[in-house]
Amino acid sequence: MSSVRAGADAASPLALACLRRPVPHTPVWFMRQAGRSLPEYRAARGTGGILDAIADPALAAELTLQPVRRYGVDAAILFSDIVVPLHAIGFGVEVEPGRGPVVAEPFTSRSDLARLRPFVPEEDAPYVGQAATIAVRDLAPEVALVGFAGAPFTLASYLVEGGPSRTFARVKSLMRADPSLWDALVERLADMAAASLAAQVRAGATVVQLFDSWAGVLTPAEYERFALPPTCRVLEAVRPLGVPGVLFGVGTGELLALMARAGAEVVGVDWRVPLDEARRRVGPDHALQGNLDPSACLAPFEVVAREARDVLRRAGSTPGHVFNLGHGVLPETDPGVLSALVELVHAEGRAGVLPR
Ligand code: 1CP
Numbered sequence: 035m036s037s038v039r040a041g042a043d044a045a046s047p048l049a050l051a052c053l054r055r056p057v058p059h060t061p062v063w064f065m066r067q068a069g070r071s072l073p074e075y076r077a078a079r080g081t082g083g084i085l086d087a088i089a090d091p092a093l094a095a096e097l098t099l100q101p102v103r104r105y106g107v108d109a110a111i112l113f114s115d116i117v118v119p120l121h122a123i124g125f126g127v128e129v130e131p132g133r134g135p136v137v138a139e140p141f142t143s144r145s146d147l148a149r150l151r152p153f154v155p156e157e158d159a160p161y162v163g164q165a166a167t168i169a170v171r172d173l174a175p176e177v178a179l180v181g182f183a184g185a186p187f188t189l190a191s192y193l194v195e196g197g198p199s200r201t202f203a204r205v206k207s208l209m210r211a212d213p214s215l216w217d218a219l220v221e222r223l224a225d226m227a228a229a230s231l232a233a234q235v236r237a238g239a240t241v242v243q244l245f246d247s248w249a250g251v252l253t254p255a256e257y258e259r260f261a262l263p264p265t266c267r268v269l270e271a272v273r274p275l276g277v278p279g280v281l282f283g284v285g286t287g288e289l290l291a292l293m294a295r296a297g298a299e300v301v302g303v304d305w306r307v308p309l310d311e312a313r314r315r316v317g318p319d320h321a322l323q324g325n326l327d328p329s330a331c332l333a334p335f336e337v338v339a340r341e342a343r344d345v346l347r348r349a350g351s352t353p354g355h356v357f358n359l360g361h362g363v364l365p366e367t368d369p370g371v372l373s374a375l376v377e378l379v380h381a382e383g384r385a386g387v388l389p390r
Contacts, residue, residue: 048108048178048241051386052278052300052321054354058390060346060383061108062376063180065282066362067101068113072369074100084129085121088114089161095168102177104369105376109178109241112166112234116184116245117192119226122159123151125193133198140196140204144215153226155233162230163237170238178241181234183227185246185281186220186264193219202251209260220264228271235275243280244268244298247361250285257289262296269297280323284361290315305330305360309348321354326375328359331367335374342375346383353386 047061069075078096079087087093097113117135120127126138126149141149156163170179187205192198194205209216231242249261269279281293282302293301294316303312303324312322330341342357349355357379363372 046108046176046178046240048180048356049278051354051356052241052280054299054321054352054386056353056386056388058388059380060349060355060357060385060387061178062357062379062383063107063109063111063178064101064105064359064363064372065111067105067107067111067372068097069363070365071363071367071372072100072104074104083131084115085118088118088165089159091161091164091168094161094165095172098165098169098179099172102173105372106380107376108176109180110169110173111180111182111243112162112169112239114162114165114182116182116189116247118159118162119153119155119183119230120189120193123153123226125149127192130197135192136197137193141190141193141208141219144212144218147215147218147222150219150222150226152222153229155229159230163233166234166237166239179239180241180243180280181231181237181239182243182245183230183268184223185227185244185249185261185268185283186223187252187261188246188248188283189223189227190216190219191248193223199248202248206251206256209256213260216260217263220260221267224264224267225271227268231268231272232275235272235277239277241278241280242272242275243282243302246281246283246286246293249283249289249293250287250304252289254288254292257292262292265296273297278321280356282323287312287315291317294320300356302358303360309345309355310350313348313350318352321356322349323356323358325358325360328361328364328367331359331371331375332364335371338371338375339378342378343382346379346385349383349385351384351386355383355385357383 305327
């Protein structure tokens with residue numbers, strides 16, 4: 035484990051909440067908090083592609099820090115992308131502006147396994163660790179740095195579909211047609227995610243999040259057979275690093291109880307399931323992260339406040355709540371609303387909050 039931050043990290047409100055310990059205030063951060071909703075992001079980014087920005091450590095560190103300065107959130111999330119390791123090993127993944135990851139030659143058969151060579155973070159994508167190191171230098175000790183990776187199912191969906199998908203028909207067909215090829219594919223993606231997370235922790239990340247963004251297209255039985263085992267493999271590899279892990283997906287209401295078995299300390303919940311119901315599904319042994327509807331942030335602030343208070347009320351008073359949106363910040367969000375939301379959560383959050 036790296037760094038002088040280790041002692042202070044243990045005390046970051048985010049890490050404490052992840053471990054279901056008492057906190058000075060409810061920690062809050064936002065998925066996709068860096069990005070197009072911030073004028074300073076648009077100014078710093080210029081016109082280059084997202085993968086170029088990620089590969090420039092000074093710029094990536096600056097984009098990581100901007101939301102912390104602007105919003106006073108309890109965590110920075112490293113400015114990177116879930117497809118960076120795949121891009122870095124030369125699989126042929128690019129990110130198309132306004133669309134997302136695209137794969138020139140999608141994964142279709144066993145021979146494509148050879149294109150998925152092991153990812154060696156410090157050699158293949160040294161800029162990720164460098165960006166983390168620069169960002170950590172400027173972060174207050176009580177602000178966590180969240181490292182992240184794509185979970186095997188979600189990464190596989192891009193590789194097999196060739197880009198963002200509505201139906202996920204190809205990836206689900208591959209699972210059904212050739213389960214042993216599927217297992218070989220996701221095992222490699224699990225090792226890639228684990229290597230990536232470990233490197234981010236070595237560089238200073240103090241919490242890690244696994245994004246299984248699109249797992250919600252699976253039935254519980256499919257999730258248990260095809261997505262949960264490689265997810266467990268990632269989280270098992272990450273456990274010795276000693277940092278809390280968050281497992282998040284969208285539309286995963288029916289999967290929450292299974293996700294709780296993956297080995298993460300925290301289950302991320304999208305906005306569709308009220309947190310008290312999510313608590314019933316997940317049980318008492320995990321912290322919950324979420325789950326204000328991102329589109330609620332487009333409403334007048336009194337509406338945002340009402341919905342945020344409902345989230346806080348449903349989170350209850352026992353320790354183990356990280357406030358977040360149910361998915362990423364929408365680009366049209368007014369940054370002032372998010373600043374006010376952070377203040378509200380800090381002032382009114384009750385889950386495990388020590389008497390002031
Ligand atoms: O503050 C931050 O969170 C920014 C850092 C970040 C993160 C955490 C980026 C930069 N990407 C991600 C993770 C990511 N990337 C996920 C998981 C989070 C989620 O569910 O939203 C996913 C699914 C991706 C894949 C991806 N990359 C998409 C989604 C496409 C789809 O399938 O619908 C997109 C649009 C991208 C490009 C991208 N990555 C990041 C940004 C700021 C952008 C947009 C930039 C651009 O369009 O040029």
